[in-house]
Amino acid sequence: MPFKTGPLYPCNPATERAVSTKLSVDPKGEKVVYTNGRAVIIRDLNHTDLSHAYTQHTQSATVARISPSGFYCASGDVAGNVRIWDVTQPENILKLAIRPLGGRINDLAWDGESKRIIVGGDGKDSGPEANHYIPLLPFRGLRFGAAFFMDSGSTCGEITGHAKAITSLDIRHQRPFRAISGSDDNTVILHTGVPFKYEKMISQHARFVQDVRYSPDGEAFASVGSDGKIFIYGGKEGDVKGEIKRDSTSSLMACSWSKDSKSVASAGADGIVTIWDASTLKSTQTYTIGTDIPSQQNGVVYAGPNTLVSVSLSGVLNVFDTREGSKWRTLHGPPKAITSAVMSDKTFYTGSFDGSIKSFSSAGECDSVKGNGHNGRVAAMSHDGTKTWSAGWDDKVASIEGDNFGGSSIAVKAQPADIASTPGAVYVASAAGLEIHPRPDGSSSVRSGAVTSVAAHPGPNEDLVAFGNAQKKVSLGRRNGTDIQVDAEFDDNRGEVQALAFSPDGSLLAAADSSGRIVLIDTNDKKAIVTSRWTFHSGRVTSLNFSPNGKRLASGGMDESIYIWEVGRPLKNTAIKNSHPGGVSSVAWKDGNTGLISTGADGCVRTWTVDEI
Incomplete structure (x- = not known):
């Protein structure tokens, strides 16, 4: 198996x-x-x-x-x-x-x-x-x-x-x-x-x-x-x-x-x-x-x-x-459907429909994140290497430090759909556009036009940023102060772009949409290298995550399935069907390139070991 x-x-x-x-x-x-x-x-x-x-x-x-x-x-x-x-x-x-x-x-x-x-x-x-x-x-x-x-x-x-x-x-x-x-x-x-x-x-x-x-x-x-x-x-x-x-x-x-x-x-x-x-x-x-x-x-x-x-x-x-x-x-445990999650060092955070956030240690011990958090659905979470961020439907982005909400919080312009963070900035996707919040605290800006998803990769001088929209388009660019200089646009997706993820070295970008299609983009050559082979999901893809070595991509969707895609062999994949009743909300890698952790609408956190193909 x-x-x-x-x-x-x-x-x-x-x-x-x-x-x-x-x-x-x-x-x-x-x-x-x-x-x-x-x-x-x-x-x-x-x-x-x-x-x-x-x-x-x-x-x-x-x-x-x-x-x-x-x-x-x-x-x-x-x-x-x-x-x-x-x-x-x-x-x-x-x-x-x-x-x-x-x-x-x-x-x-x-x-x-x-x-x-x-x-x-x-x-x-x-x-x-x-x-x-x-x-x-x-x-x-x-x-x-x-x-x-x-x-x-x-x-x-x-x-x-x-x-x-x-x-x-x-x-x-x-x-x-x-x-x-x-x-x-x-x-x-x-x-x-x-x-x-x-x-x-x-x-x-x-x-x-x-x-x-x-x-x-x-x-x-x-x-x-x-x-x-x-x-x-x-x-x-x-x-x-x-x-x-x-x-x-x-x-x-x-x-x-x-x-x-x-x-x-x-x-x-x-x-x-x-x-x-x-x-x-x-x-x-x-x-x-x-x-x-x-x-x-x-x-x-x-x-x-x-x-x-x-x-x-x-x-x-x-x-x-x-x-x-x-x-x-x-x-402790999530009391409602888990709507987002993120791996932060050895701690796994989950956000639920009721706004509560739980932390799981490497041993699986669960505790509640305490403090002034969210009072609405946690839409997305991100880790920038030192700090964890969560975006809620209360139109607020909160920071998490350990098992407590930190003092840093950001009021956003509209209900957030996705969030990405690097040590240099926090990026929030919403109907108001792409909000850019430089860190440490600086003047923020909004790139106009509704945005459905966002991903960021830290660079030595500037962040590599990608964002998607409901018009099936993915934009790739670099942050220049409080603005994004777009270098390339891709229209290979067949539905609203719902999830984006960079590989650990930033050389690859995966983009998934509401139709179940996943597109793989080479960020150096600015071209799509996989466009029609990764289409096994029968519903909206909610989460993407590259393995630490960048050779595998995990995806989770509303069809209750998880797929493991092999970057070097696009025709190979591992399917985990019926993983979470009601749909998968997040996938992340733990324990190297074979250990996977996932969350879903059932409120449970599940772990998997995927064999090398």
Whole structure:
């Protein structure tokens, strides 16, 4: 095989204010499972580079849970689809694909025998077509829940009784089986089984029920809601055992039982995670994550006897060792689709759609870049040899030093589309034109005419600069003070020029466009040497990067593919298909001329080793 996959550095969970984020763990308690976009992430809590991403959903995934046996994972999405897939093999072979609901799947649960699954969510479809994938499931009109066997998809009961969308549900793992479901109609319903059927409605909450969970021993279950209340119930009959009294009335978003069934943890919108004694209904441990909005706690799960994991609204995972008092560690990752990235010495920076920037060390450790950064999409990033620059849709260019935004920032004339930097200047491409900002701080200028992409290579006396536009033209020139002296123009591209890159010695320039074509230009002879051979991308090319020796060119595109082109042998290439669901946003070289790192719309950072051809 011409390439090998390396460690994956995952995105963090997708969160939404006032919506519970469903976290789960594997049976061993070593990995936490969550979703972001179309990806289901299985993240190792101690070794991030052992994480795995499942990306076969065609719609945004909402919840994923591994079976008690540890062999399969069931994941649901916003379209009502549930996929059951093997977690013991990297290929994740599909066991069953089913559409039990017509709307979003909010939660799902396995029974203790890993044979049955119940799901709950929105019941948007009210016609028989909603049952197309479950022929044996009788039509009952608008449904908010369903129960089926994991091997055949045939029905094993009904999850009924709610008047609004089900937000959470769970199954008692001991016989006799019981199922519980919480809903936006403020009620909890107990179902007997199997087959599952309606038993009783419990109306203790005054507002939305956000989460319901059975204790591991099956003797009790708990519910939390937007009214800030926690109730404990008997596991078999659903009788109310007690209410936990809290000092705060803020919404509770999630709850989870300890492995010994003696404690229950809650996560609230007040930024507090609390552990409660299930017998005394008193608090035994409290963690205050913060009081600002990003610190709101959206989900919580026990990963082991002494390990608790919560997720903040910002997407940060908080890992608590319940034996260490009030201390905890955090796990970072891009919270949204990665829109740009750059390699800076041994640090890899990623910029996301929400404006956040993360830094990855050579060992893959991730941290957030702190300070006054961007409040809009990070459109492009560049490294000038000493400093890293980022351009955002907040019409600002910021500098990055280590894990902090530096004091240098530049206000640009229009929304930036691309950025390039050298020790002598920062170049910004936008609809206003090509902005030139000499460094150290000097008077800036704008070359008129909309520019879609830009690249720069430092020279001994002046920078070599290339820029492209929507008219399929690439201009090549040199910076003369605050202006660009254009030496040559090329019109070999067949679409809007989206990406440009110089080789390390500046002798070659690659230009890629929206049609998928890549043109290779000799900057010394001022002529195109490859014009029609590098056209394998089926969509817009978003990123180009030459290897350190200049003999290979990596390209990434919206067709979810990465190609490695051989400069000396234009007919040779290595294709990495389906590398990032939703499209590749950036490619960069690491570890010489064979190690590659890439980012994409899935929010993940992936590494590859490409064989020499």
